[in-house]
Amino acid sequence: MNSEEIKALTGQYIMNTYGRFPVAIDHGRGARLYSPEGREYIDFTSGIGVSSLGYGNESWLKAISAQASKLGHASNLFYTEPAARLAQILCQRTGMSNVFFANGGGEANEGMIKLARKYSFDRYGQGRSTIITLVNSFHGRTITTLKATGQEVFHNYFFPFTEGFRYARANDPADLEAQAGDDVCAVMVELVQGEGGVLPLDQDYVQAVAKLCRERDWLLLVDEVQTGVGRTGSLFAFQQYGILPDVCSFAKGIAGGLPMSGIMAAEKCRDVLTPGTHATTFGANPICAAAGLAVQETLTDAFLAEVAEKGAYLRRKIEELDLPCFGRTRGMGLMIGIEVREGWTNKDLAARLIENGLLILTAGPGMRLLPPLAITCEEMDAGVAILKKTLG
Numbered sequence: 001m002n003s004e005e006i007k008a009l010t011g012q013y014i015m016n017t018y019g020r021f022p023v024a025i026d027h028g029r030g031a032r033l034y035s036p037e038g039r040e041y042i043d044f045t046s047g048i049g050v051s052s053l054g055y056g057n058e059s060w061l062k063a064i065s066a067q068a069s070k071l072g073h074a075s076n077l078f079y080t081e082p083a084a085r086l087a088q089i090l091c092q093r094t095g096m097s098n099v100f101f102a103n104g105g106g107e108a109n110e111g112m113i114k115l116a117r118k119y120s121f122d123r124y125g126q127g128r129s130t131i132i133t134l135v136n137s138f139h140g141r142t143i144t145t146l147k148a149t150g151q152e153v154f155h156n157y158f159f160p161f162t163e164g165f166r167y168a169r170a171n172d173p174a175d176l177e178a179q180a181g182d183d184v185c186a187v188m189v190e191l192v193q194g195e196g197g198v199l200p201l202d203q204d205y206v207q208a209v210a211k212l213c214r215e216r217d218w219l220l221l222v223d224e225v226q227t228g229v230g231r232t233g234s235l236f237a238f239q240q241y242g243i244l245p246d247v248c249s250f251a252k253g254i255a256g257g258l259p260m261s262g263i264m265a266a267e268k269c270r271d272v273l274t275p276g277t278h279a280t281t282f283g284a285n286p287i288c289a290a291a292g293l294a295v296q297e298t299l300t301d302a303f304l305a306e307v308a309e310k311g312a313y314l315r316r317k318i319e320e321l322d323l324p325c326f327g328r329t330r331g332m333g334l335m336i337g338i339e340v341r342e343g344w345t346n347k348d349l350a351a352r353l354i355e356n357g358l359l360i361l362t363a364g365p366g367m368r369l370l371p372p373l374a375i376t377c378e379e380m381d382a383g384v385a386i387l388k389k390t391l392g
Contacts, residue, residue, distance in 0.1 A: 002036050021354050028055030031375040033359065042383040045359045046372040049194075049226050049335070052253030053298055054372035060256050060294045067290035074286065076279065082289035089296050093235050095244055096264035100273065101284035105225035105251035106140025108261040111278055112188070112247045113144060115265065116219045117164075119246075119272045120185035123217070130183040131221070134170045136364075138195035139188065139223055148188060151196065171205045176212065186246075187213055188221040191237040195226075197364025198330060198337025203241060210243045219246040219269065225261070226335070229253040230299045230373050233308030233333030240332070253373070256295045260288040298374075307333045307373050310380065314369070317384045323391045325349060326367075334375070338367040349391065358386040 001009070003024035010020075026036040031054050033041045046052065053060050067082060074080050087099035102108050113131060120128045133139065137150040146154050147161040155161065166184075168176040170193065187209055193199040213220040222245040227237040229250060234240050238248060246269050251261030262283070265272065315329040315336055327339030340346045346362040353360050361368040371380070 030054045031372045031379040041359050043359045044369045044371045049252040049370040051257045052373045053256045054374040063290045063294035067287045080286045082286045083284035086289045086292045097267040097270040101262040102280050103259050106142045106145045108249040109139045109145045112221050112249045112263045115272050116186035128185050130164050131186045132179050133188045135167050136196035171202045173208045186219040190223045192227050206241045222248045225251040231335050255288045255291040258288045258291045314380050336369040340366050356390045
C-alpha cells in the first residue's frame with residue numbers, strides 16, 4: 001500500500017483519537033524512518049520514547065525471533081525464564097526488591113496506585129488512601145490515572161472520576177505540606193514532567209519529598225514511564241536524584257518497541273500485592289521479556305554515559321542555531337524540551353519540521369525530543385540541519 005491508501009484505510013476503520021501528522025511509516029534503520037515511497041525522516045521521537053535501540057537492531061531482532069520460535073505466551077499461573085531474568089537484572093541494577101510486569105504506562109501507574117493504597121490499608125485500615133500528585137503532571141489515560149494527572153484539561157468527559165487525589169505545585173515544599181492530611185498514603189511524582197513540557201524537578205525538592213514520606217510513612221511513588229530505561233542518562237532517573245522510591249513504574253523503552261511495562265517495589269513493599277490482588281493477562285509475555293533482556297544487555301554503564309553526552313551535544317547544537325522561534329533547552333539525557341517563544345506555536349513548528357523530514361514532538365507549550373538512545377552524532381547533525389533549514 002502507498003501512503004495515501006494507508007491514511008484512507010486508517011480514517012475509515014480506526015477510531016479518530018489521535019491528531020496524526022500526514023505521514024505514513026513503513027520501515028526504519030537506526031534513527032531513520034521511511035515512508036512506503038522511500039521518503040526519509042530523521043526520528044527525534046522514537047515512538048514517544050519507545051524504540052530505545054532505534055530500528056533494525058540486530059541483537060533485539062535475534063532475541064525476539066529466538067523466543068518466538070520457542071514460546072509466544074504462557075499464563076502467569078506458570079513460570080517462564082525471560083521474565084524472571086529481566087526482573088532480576090532490573091532489581092540488581094536499581095536496588096529495588098521485586099517486579100510486577102504489565103503492558104502499558106497507564107496500567108503500570110494503576111498498579112502503583114493500588115499497591116500504595118493496599119500498603120496503607122494493611123497498616124492503618126480505611127480512610128488513608130489519598131495520593132498527592134503534582135500540578136502539571138501526567139500519569140495516564142485510564143479513569144484513575146486521568147484523575148491522578150495534575151492538569152485540569154484532562155478532567156472532563158469521563159465522569160465520575162476515581163476520587164482520592166490532591167495536587168501540589170512542583171518544587172514547592174510548602175504547598176506539599178498544605179496538601180497533607182491524615183488521609184494521605186503516598187506522593188506520586190515524575191522526576192521530569194514529560195507531557196507537561198519536559199520540566200525536571202529540583203534536586204532539593206525531591207530530597208525534601210523523600211524525607212517527608214519517610215517521616216509520615218507515606219509511600220514515595222516515582223512515575224518513570226517516560227524517564228526510565230536509560231532515557232535520562234542513567235537506567236532510571238531516580239538514580240540521579242539520590243533516592244530509592246518505595247515503588248517505581250516503567251514502560252516505553254523497556255522492551256525496545258514491544259508493549260511492556262511494570263512496577264518495581266522496594267523491600268518494605270515487596271509483599272503488599274498478594275495472589276488475587278493484582279493481575280494482567282499479557283504481563284511478563286516471554287517475547288516482550290526477551291526483547292527487554294536485549295535492551296538491558298545494550299544499556300551498559302558506558303552506553304548510558306554516551307546517552308548523557310549525546311543529550312548535552314544535541315542541546316548545545318540546537319542552542320547554537322539561535323533560531324528566532326526557540327528559547328532555551330532543558331531536560332536530562334536524551335529527554336529534551338525546547339522553549340517556544342511568543343508568536344510561534346509548537347504544533348505549527350512541528351508540522352513544518354515533519355514536512356521537511358524531521359519527526360519531532362510537542363509537550364506543553366514547547367517542543368519535545370525523544371530520539372532513539374542509539375542515535376548517532378551523524379543522525380543528530382542531520383536533524384539539526386533540518387531545524388536550521390526549516391526555522392532559521
